[in-house]
Amino acid sequence: MMTDQLQRFLFDDFAIRGEIANADDSFKEIISNHDFSPEVGTLMGELLVATSLLTAILKFKGKISVQLQGDGPVKLAVINANQDLQVRGTASIEGETSGLSFSELVGKGYMIITITPEEGERYQGIVDLSHNSLSECLENYFDQSEQLPTCVILHADITNNVQAAGLLIQTLPATSENHEEDFQHVSALAKTVKAEELFALSQEELLYRIYHQEKVRLLETKNISFKCTCSKERCLSSLASISPEEILDILKEKNHIEMHCEYCAKDYYFEESDLQIFLADNDGQQH
Ligand SMILES: [Zn+2]
Numbered sequence: 001m002m003t004d005q006l007q008r009f010l011f012d013d014f015a016i017r018g019e020i021a022n023a024d025d026s027f028k029e030i031i032s033n034h035d036f037s038p039e040v041g042t043l044m045g046e047l048l049v050a051t052s053l054l055t056a057i058l059k060f061k062g063k064i065s066v067q068l069q070g071d072g073p074v075k076l077a078v079i080n081a082n083q084d085l086q087v088r089g090t091a092s093i094e095g096e097t098s099g100l101s102f103s104e105l106v107g108k109g110y111m112i113i114t115i116t117p118e119e120g121e122r123y124q125g126i127v128d129l130s131h132n133s134l135s136e137c138l139e140n141y142f143d144q145s146e147q148l149p150t151c152v153i154l155h156a157d158i159t160n161n162v163q164a165a166g167l168l169i170q171t172l173p174a175t176s177e178n179h180e181e182d183f184q185h186v187s188a189l190a191k192t193v194k195a196e197e198l199f200a201l202s203q204e205e206l207l208y209r210i211y212h213q214e215k216v217r218l219l220e221t222k223n224i225s226f227k228c229t230c231s232k233e234r235c236l237s238s239l240a241s242i243s244p245e246e247i248l249d250i251l252k253e254k255n256h257i258e259m260h261c262e263y264c265a266k267d268y269y270f271e272e273s274d275l276q277i278f279l280a281d282n283d284g285q286q287h
Helices: 024-032 038-057 102-104 134-146 181-188 195-200 203-211 232-243 242-256 272-282
Strands: 005-011 016-022 062-070 075-084 088-095 109-117 123-128 150-157 163-171 217-223 254-260 267-271
Touching: 005 038, 005 272, 016 075, 016 181, 016 203, 016 242, 024 038, 024 088, 024 163, 038 062, 038 075, 038 088, 038 102, 038 134, 038 150, 038 163, 062 102, 075 102, 088 134, 088 242, 102 203, 109 232, 123 242, 134 150, 150 181, 150 195, 163 181, 195 203, 203 217, 242 254, 242 272, 267 272
Parallel strands: none
Antiparallel strands: 005 016, 005 217, 016 163, 062 075, 062 109, 075 088, 109 123, 150 163, 254 267
8 A cells, every 4th residue: 555645535515624644654764763662652653644634734835843842751752844745753752751641751741833934924833732642632723723623533653563644634614504513423433443444544445444425535645755854064054053162172072073863863974174164164254
């Protein structure tokens, strides 16, 4: 079956839209770059699927970042994506995470959704994490920010296979008279789906499994892929915050400056020759 895809669908008889997301390969890439416990890995997989679903639902051209920030062992968990669904992610963990639930992992804190469009104002949406699952936090976000009844199902696993998939059902803004009943009906059926079905079935099979009694129309698919945006140039520009004196001190001690990308685990080494140009630039020399 095709993985790493978003599939949009509509119902002929209800003003409701849906999205199925599967992100196994991108998730594998994120997992292979980190040493996550099963609990944190599952959380990251769910966050990856959640971010993909948000990218599909919130129309924008630019970047999106979905962060969990709390006082539990997961200090920070973040997935970044752009409108082309190129994704990457990392987490900052302090302490034991084994056997912890979602609420215990994140503790008290917030989910912060930041959209940075290529043009126009940056948008930030904040939801507190006082729910039992990431999907409930997301449902709460849509409830607060868009007043659109939304059902979110997220599943991820790193213990057997590395798999991440999800399903979103949302009332369309132009709602019919029966929209509440329709939404209850469609989301109750969505909730019968099992993690194994989300992982193993193709999008057509999955929709048939859940909605074989309804008229469902498949719309466009989009590919999800892993891509890190780090580069030698970006690392170099981040060195601008360090004073030339400090850089010279590090060079005296180690002969090079080493930088590590938290997202893709790539190491960058800057030798004196790379940095001399940089130091000269900072001295105000013109090109
Ligand atoms: Zn990177």
